[in-house]
Amino acid sequence: MSMPVSVVMAVFNGREFLREQVDSVLAQLEQGDELLVIDDASTDGGLASLGALALSRVRILANARNIGVILSFQRGLALASHNVIFLCDQDDIWMPGKRAAYVAEFERDSAICVVISDSEVIDSAGRVIAASFMASRGGFNGSVSSTLWRNRYLGCAMAIRRSVLEIALPFPANVPMHDMWLGALGAISGRVSYLPQPYMQYRRHRNNLTPSRSQKPWHQLVRWRLAMAWLLALRMLRVRLGMHRTGNDSLTAG
Numbered sequence: 001m002s003m004p005v006s007v008v009m010a011v012f013n014g015r016e017f018l019r020e021q022v023d024s025v026l027a028q029l030e031q032g033d034e035l036l037v038i039d040d041a042s043t044d045g046g047l048a049s050l051g052a053l054a055l056s057r058v059r060i061l062a063n064a065r066n067i068g069v070i071l072s073f074q075r076g077l078a079l080a081s082h083n084v085i086f087l088c089d090q091d092d093i094w095m096p097g098k099r100a101a102y103v104a105e106f107e108r109d110s111a112i113c114v115v116i117s118d119s120e121v122i123d124s125a126g127r128v129i130a131a132s133f134m135a136s137r138g139g140f141n142g143s144v145s146s147t148l149w150r151n152r153y154l155g156c157a158m159a160i161r162r163s164v165l166e167i168a169l170p171f172p173a174n175v176p177m178h179d180m181w182l183g184a185l186g187a188i189s190g191r192v193s194y195l196p197q198p199y200m201q202y203r204r205h206r207n208n209l210t211p212s213r214s215q216k217p218w219h220q221l222v223r224w225r226l227a228m229a230w231l232l233a234l235r236m237l238r239v240r241l242g243m244h245r246t247g248n249d250s251l252t253a254g
Helices: 015-026 046-050 069-079 098-108 144-149 162-168 178-189 218-240
Strands: 005-011 034-039 059-062 084-088 112-117 120-122 128-130 158-161 191-195 200-203
Touching (some): 005 069, 069 178, 084 098, 084 162, 098 112, 112 178, 144 178, 178 191
Parallel strands (some): 005 084, 034 059
Antiparallel strands (some): 120 128
């Protein structure tokens, strides 16, 4: 049996696609794995669509109030039990073989801290509209310098080793994106393995925000990148000086 994994999914009003995504994840999980769903004070009754799954195979934790996607993922990551942790959105679809391929990479090389694959892009009806997400980003490059220039770390296509969380949590209050933060710290602290085969269908629809459609003013993008560079440098300095503490108990409250 391969190493057990945790899957952390953040949910907010995701009823339309939630059951399809959960089914695609559970189809690949093995005995001892866990799926944690952090519900960010949804109002659409989406969790009811999971039915008996919510009692038997899915651990659901509801935030007392809406705290946003970054803090919801932070809570889920802090609660994850296993050494390999997948990030998961509410509206995508895992393709066959994803769990096995990612775990094989972590088992192959203990220095690998992050595994990420390409993804097909689908629309709200599940039709493939692009064969490669990474092609739209100019191909994958996981170096810190490249990430600061143009982020390729798509959180829902990533899995991380627990050692990354030991330096990544808590997320800085003004971090632009949690997946960019995790990917960059993984690249600093170890190796990143990129799988060019798509192992996920990444859904674009009217209610989600995709990297390619983000139309932020250039000066805001510059500020984000300068802030990210500073936050990374500060966090690694604190880690190397032995000053960093995750404060795990405070991160698990919703």
